[in-house]
Amino acid sequence: MTYRNGAYVVDIRDDRIAQVVRTTGTRVHLERPGGGLGWEAPATALRLATRDERNAAGLRPYLSGCTDCAELEEAWRVAPDGERRRAGVEARAHWIVAHSAVREDA
Numbered sequence: 001m002t003y004r005n006g007a008y009v010v011d012i013r014d015d016r017i018a019q020v021v022r023t024t025g026t027r028v029h030l031e032r033p034g035g036g037l038g039w040e041a042p043a044t045a046l047r048l049a050t051r052d053e054r055n056a057a058g059l060r061p062y063l064s065g066c067t068d069c070a071e072l073e074e075a076w077r078v079a080p081d082g083e084r085r086r087a088g089v090e091a092r093a094h095w096i097v098a099h100s101a102v103r104e105d106a
Contacts, residue, residue, distance in 0.1 A: 008049040011041050017049050017057050
């Protein structure tokens, strides 16, 4: 299987959730959500993370009660077609800045 950059996967060798940084041949370069020390894994040792796994890892911040995320999500939903891309970029930028740090309690 081929994984796109940015996809959330689980390294089944040690059950770690990670984000795909890039793929080189049959090796996939991974990083913990929010950054940190990366690692490589063979594509055969990965599977896509489920919605429940992404939510448990805090990767859906608009479900966590963040008011800014909820407002940005709504702005994206109601944006006219010509402005939807910009609204999505703003929402992702907020998510990266406000929510991408690795949680100590996770």
